[in-house]
Amino acid sequence: MAGAGARFSPLLAPPRFGLLEALPWLLAIAAYFAFPSYLSFGSGILIMALFALSLDLALGYAGILTLGHAIFFGTGAYAAGLMALAGWREPITGALLSGGLSAALAVVVGFLVLHLSGLPQIMTTLALGVIFFEVANKLTSVTGGDDGLQGIKLDPLFGVFDWTVYGHTAYLYALAWLLLLFLVARRLTASPFGLALQGIRINPLRMQMIGSPIAFRLMKVFVISGSMAGIAGAISAQTTKFVGLEVYSLNTSAAVLVMLVLGGLGRLYGALIGTAVYMIVHHAAAIADPYNWMFVIGALLIGVVLLARGGLMGVGDRVLKRLARRTP
Amino acid sequence: MNVAAFILVYGLSYGMVLFIISVGLAVTLGLMRVVNMAHGAFAAVGGYCAVAMMTDWSVPFPLAVLAATLATALISVPIERFLYVPIYQAGELDQVLLTIGLVFVSIAGLNLAFGPNPMPTALPRWLEANVDLGPLVVQNYRLMIIAAGAVLIAALWIVLDRTDFGARLRAAVERRGMAAAVGINVDRLFTVAFALGSGLAGLGGALGYQVLPLEPTYPFKYLALFLVVVSIAGLGNIRATAAMALLVGLIDTALRYFFPAAGAFALFAILIAIQFWRYRGAFRIWY
Numbered sequence: 001m002a003g004a005g006a007r008f009s010p011l012l013a014p015p016r017f018g019l020l021e022a023l024p025w026l027l028a029i030a031a032y033f034a035f036p037s038y039l040s041f042g043s044g045i046l047i048m049a050l051f052a053l054s055l056d057l058a059l060g061y062a063g064i065l066t067l068g069h070a071i072f073f074g075t076g077a078y079a080a081g082l083m084a085l086a087g088w089r090e091p092i093t094g095a096l097l098s099g100g101l102s103a104a105l106a107v108v109v110g111f112l113v114l115h116l117s118g119l120p121q122i123m124t125t126l127a128l129g130v131i132f133f134e135v136a137n138k139l140t141s142v143t144g145g146d147d148g149l150q151g152i153k154l155d156p157l158f159g160v161f162d163w164t165v166y167g168h169t170a171y172l173y174a175l176a177w178l179l180l181l182f183l184v185a186r187r188l189t190a191s192p193f194g195l196a197l198q199g200i201r202i203n204p205l206r207m208q209m210i211g212s213p214i215a216f217r218l219m220k221v222f223v224i225s226g227s228m229a230g231i232a233g234a235i236s237a238q239t240t241k242f243v244g245l246e247v248y249s250l251n252t253s254a255a256v257l258v259m260l261v262l263g264g265l266g267r268l269y270g271a272l273i274g275t276a277v278y279m280i281v282h283h284a285a286a287i288a289d290p291y292n293w294m295f296v297i298g299a300l301l302i303g304v305v306l307l308a309r310g311g312l313m314g315v316g317d318r319v320l321k322r323l324a325r326r327t328p
Numbered sequence: 329m330n331v332a333a334f335i336l337v338y339g340l341s342y343g344m345v346l347f348i349i350s351v352g353l354a355v356t357l358g359l360m361r362v363v364n365m366a367h368g369a370f371a372a373v374g375g376y377c378a379v380a381m382m383t384d385w386s387v388p389f390p391l392a393v394l395a396a397t398l399a400t401a402l403i404s405v406p407i408e409r410f411l412y413v414p415i416y417q418a419g420e421l422d423q424v425l426l427t428i429g430l431v432f433v434s435i436a437g438l439n440l441a442f443g444p445n446p447m448p449t450a451l452p453r454w455l456e457a458n459v460d461l462g463p464l465v466v467q468n469y470r471l472m473i474i475a476a477g478a479v480l481i482a483a484l485w486i487v488l489d490r491t492d493f494g495a496r497l498r499a500a501v502e503r504r505g506m507a508a509a510v511g512i513n514v515d516r517l518f519t520v521a522f523a524l525g526s527g528l529a530g531l532g533g534a535l536g537y538q539v540l541p542l543e544p545t546y547p548f549k550y551l552a553l554f555l556v557v558v559s560i561a562g563l564g565n566i567r568a569t570a571a572m573a574l575l576v577g578l579i580d581t582a583l584r585y586f587f588p589a590a591g592a593f594a595l596f597a598i599l600i601a602i603q604f605w606r607y608r609g610a611f612r613i614w615y
Contacts, residue, residue: 065421118420119363123559130552131596250552254428261425289439298432305426306414 024272028175032168039167040240045279046174047236052260052271053178053185054228059257060266061189062221063201064114065121067253068129069229071109072102074136074248076230081149081243082142089155091173095234102230103223110222114215117204126250133248148244152237163239170239177235181228185268188224197221198266258301264313273312333464335582341470343577344477345536347570349550350557351484352528354569355521357558359488359501362412363420365427367529367554369434369547374400374530375537376438379447389452393534400530401523408522416518431547439544447542473535480528481570488566497521556596 031042051073058064079098088094113124136143143149156162161169188194199207200214208214237243246252255278263274278297285293308315349371356364377396381387387395411430415423450456455469488494500507500514508514533540540550557576561568576595583594 059421065424067424119357119559122363122420122424123555126552127556127596134596250548257425258428292436294432295436298429298434298436301429301432302411302426305418305422305429306411 021269024269025179032171032175036166036168039171041279041283043167043171043174043239044236045276046171046178047232047239048256048259048279049272049275050174050178050181050232050235051229051256052263052275053182053268054225054232055256055260056266056268056271057185057188057197057221057228058225060260060270061194061201062197062218064218064222065118066113066125067122067250067257068109068125068127068132069225069256070248070250070252071129071132072106072226072229073233073236073252073256074132075105076102076233077237077243077247078136078143078149078233079230080234080237081152084152084154084238085149089153091154091157091238094154094238095177095231098234098237099227099231102233103227105230106223106226107219109226110219114218114222126253129248129250129253133245133250136245136248143243143245146245148242149237150242152241152243154238154241163241167239174235174239177231181231182268182272185228189268193217193220258297262300262304262311264311267311267313270311270313277312330464331585335578335585337464337466337470337474339578339581340574341473341577342539342581343574344473345532345539346553346557346577347477347532347573348480348535349529349532350554350561350573351480351566351569352525352532353554353558354561354566355488355525355528357555358561358565358569359497360416360518360521360525361501362416363423363427364412364525365424365551365555366430366434366547367525368549368551369431370400370404370526370529371533371540371550371554372434372438372542372546373403373533374527375533375540375542375546376442376447377530378534379449379537379542380442382452383448383450389455393531396534397527397531400533401527404523404526405519408519408526412522413515413518431551434547435544438546442544444544447537449538449541451538469538473539476535480531481566484566493517493520552596 028042028046032039035042051069054072055066055069058066058069076095076098079101080094083094083097088097109125109128112128113121116124137145139145154163157169157173163169189197196207196212196217199212200217204214233247236247259275259278260271261274262278263272264270281296281300282293285296304311310317349367352370353364353367356362356367374396377399378389378392381392381395382389407430411426415426451469455467455472457468458465459468459471488497496507496512496517499510500512500517504514533542533546540546543549553576557572558569561572579598580595587594
């Protein structure tokens with residue numbers, strides 16, 4: 001059940017930070033200054049990167065095959081939107097509470113899907129995703145139906161920074177959340193708990209035999225992953241000031257999976273790179289024709305599975321290895 | 329009485345379309361064990377081919393459906409050779425990803441070839457006409473679908489359960505190495521089986537183009553429905569697939585009639601309940 005050629009070199013990721021690890025964050029900050037007119041698009045990338053990161057914990061590390069992760073993203077988004085509309089306008093506590101709600105939901109969903117594996121797990125998560133979409137579609141009094149939640153207003157961040165139309169605050173707000181939760185995920189995956197998760201993904205039977213509490217660990221990572229996805233959804237609602245039904249759709253679940261796999265499973269950084277590439281390709285191709293981008297993404301996906309196992313991170317690894325061999 | 333008969337006819341015809349498409353998936357996903365998310369794409373190709381032949385070249389309906397079925401089966405052969413063969417032995421995730429990629433490509437391709445709007449769904453006059461069955465008046469089209477589905481159920485059951493081909497296929501799926509060792513050409517067998525599954529999808533898409541309207545997003549739109557039917561029916565079980573598809577058709581039609589507000593939600597809730605009842609696995613490891 002190993003992911004799309006996911007490979008892990010050291011048993012535990014190095015505790016110290018490499019210089020290369022600063023690169024994506026420096027790029028994100030550089031983008032803030034270089035493309036001031038694309039900031040809302042940029043925050044979209046950061047939010048989806050956080051969502052993909054949450055999926056990486058569940059799928060890339062623990063091997064939970066889910067096609068319904070949008071359940072948590074959508075619930076976080078609607079929670080944050082409804083909270084703001086109800087008058088709770090402080091953004092940070094709003095995002096945290098939304099993440100908490102998604103975490104609680106993850107406990108319930110976890111009971112339903114974590115004991116499954118393979119195809120039944122894929123099918124059940126997919127069906128649950130469809131149910132959430134349909135419920136949101138029908139509960140128009142709560143979700144606004146096709147119109148979605150509109151007119152979301154927030155207090156200034158820390159009471160100081162206003163939410164400008166250009167999205168300066170929104171971009172940095174999303175970037176701060178991503179960095180914070182990325183550090184959490186990095187610490188988590190570099191711990192014995194993270195190693196146990198990989199063991200469970202690779203061989204659950206053996207892990208059970210050496211006394212690893214599989215059910216508890218899977219539930220733990222699923223709840224962490226669900227809450228991160230919920231926070232991502234909440235940030236999306238807060239920064240775009242809108243929540244639509246799309247947050248619950250199968251498209252959203254599939255898209256985040258594609259982003260993650262494109263970048264590389266079980267690498268954390270794969271989530272960041274894959275999301276950026278996917279969103280930029282989408283943006284560039286969608287300008288020409290709303291269907292064109294599907295061809296590009298589809299072809300990329302087929303290419304990753306057949307030719308470039310391990311996604312873009314895997315390709316990068318191989319290039320670096322070849323370079324290292326050439327210059328002894 | 330009238331209402332019951334109405335639900336019966338419409339539910340059964342809808343269920344039959346679901347069955348014809350899903351049973352193709354029961355072959356690829358159920359028997360061959362490849363998580364084929366692109367199954368809806370083959371159904372869409374069949375539907376589009378049939379409609380294009382009827383409108384552009386004014387081919388008669390039965391001939392168009394037949395040609396579309398064959399065309400879909402033929403198209404699926406190179407796709408199976410180049411894309412599916414490498415993933416037969418891979419994990420479920422790889423299979424999901426590659427076939428989702430195929431879905432994306434097919435949606436873009438359908439849009440390029442036929443435009444972004446839903447295809448017009450005119451029926452030939454003899455199918456459009458109604459027939460008086462006593463308690464209610466039914467469209468010929470609905471009866472034709474029910475009849476075609478019933479014939480297919482019988483034919484497939486014979487092919488898969490009672491013929492040499494069916495026995496070889498089940499042997500190859502069960503023990504691939506052993507089947508090859510006793511002289512079965514497993515590679516070719518899989519190609520033929522895949523073409524059969526995809527051809528059935530094409531047939532369902534072509535026959536049912538008025539039940540499941542054709543549009544570029546078709547491959548994704550009805551995918552969950554086909555997948556749920558097949559996985560709940562138990563993988564590769566033809567009769568259970570038929571029963572489940574007809575049940576879904578009837579339940580969905582009845583729900584839409586009596587509770588139009590509940591929509592697809594109720595259907596999927598029922599399906600999940602059945603899934604858990606079948607596996608009886610929910611909450612199992614937690615005690």
